[in-house]
Amino acid sequence: MAVVGHRTTLEEYITSEWREKGLSDGLGAVIMAIADGSRLVQEQVQQAALADVLGATGDINAGGDIVQRLDTASSDIFVEALSQSGHVAAIGCEEIERPVIVEGNVADGYIVLMDPLDGSSNIDVAVSIGSIFGIWQKRPGENVNDDSLLRVGKEQVAAAYVVYGSSTVLVLATENNVCGFTLDPEVGSFALTHPGIKIPAECAYYSTNEGNNKVLDGPTQKAITLLRDKYSQRYVGSLVADFHRNLLKGGIFAYPADQNRKDGRLRLMYEANPLGFVAEQAGGAASTGYQRILDIVPEQLHQRAPLILGNKDVVEATVSVINGS
Ligand code: AHG
Ligand code: MN
Ligand code: MN
DSSP: OOOSOOOHHHHHHIIIIHTTTTTHHHHHHHHHHHHHHHHHHHHHHHHHHTTOOEEEEEEEESSEEEEEHHHHHHHHHHHHHHHTTTTTEEEEEEEOOOEEEEOOOOOOOOEEEEEEEEEEGGGGGGGGEEEEEEEEEOOOOOOOGGGOOOOOOOOOOOOEEEEESEEEEEEEEEEEEEEEEEEEETTTEEEEEEOOOOOOOSSOEEEEEEGGGGGSSSSHHHHHHHHHHHSOOOOOSHHHHHHHHHHHHHEEHHHHHHSSOOOOSSBIIIIIHHHHHHHHTTTTEOOSSSSBBGOOOOOOTTTTTTTEEEEHHHHHHHHHHHHHH
């Protein structure tokens, strides 16, 4: 393996640069729990059929989606890692209908909303998949209950995602600061490889499921046509992989409302909110087509939201065509 100079590890980053930014050790412990869990998930992703984690469990989750074995395995791994961190008060998870309220008195009490395995349709065909996390801090003195998880996106204190692709990359966003860390599987630690991520000024790609065009309303069809005329199409079918490419290369992702899905397909609390937070901290934008994602006051843990996500100018132009403004 090529020997490069010492790279800052995630642990070093959190205990040095993170503190300089006034971010708490407790939040750092939550991030380390996510990193530890993602290492275990990555091992299962790499082994796949060898670890007998391919295929469906036969269950349906709260949102009506078929549950894959790796969905359940990754959910269990992250619930365990986060619960053991000593700083998480509650967890909301795509694969678990009700909130997990962590017992014991956790002083600073972070609330984590997660999609433990994003891109489930790609698990069995060895295409990039990921995990997505939104992190809020419980309100001072709050006795955490189910409603504590229904927080507006702009109150997130951090967000993170992991993409299990040709490499495993953890992207961490706090206010005005987005960094990427790449897993060194031989060492088992994440090294800082993408400091200070900002979405490029030029949009290069558009990502949408063109098969849905026939069920889009007229203005939305027009908005997609304008994207098709200007940009190259890239669509993996794993939101986190499509977003990661667009974040690093410039691009827009769109899963808009359609005739069959008035709220689109993606989930507000653990897909749109976290990635909307990452996008905004990197200079991008996230909208439903009618309002800023991070302004939505949630009503249900698993509610869906249409999602237009990426370069700020292109999101704004697309949104204005969709809503006729
Ligand atoms: P999940 O596997 O967590 O349910 O997420 C899948 C989502 C998202 O990752 C992706 O962008 C979208 O489903 C793809 O939907 P279509 O197959 O309808 O395009
Ligand atoms: Mn998902
Ligand atoms: Mn999922």
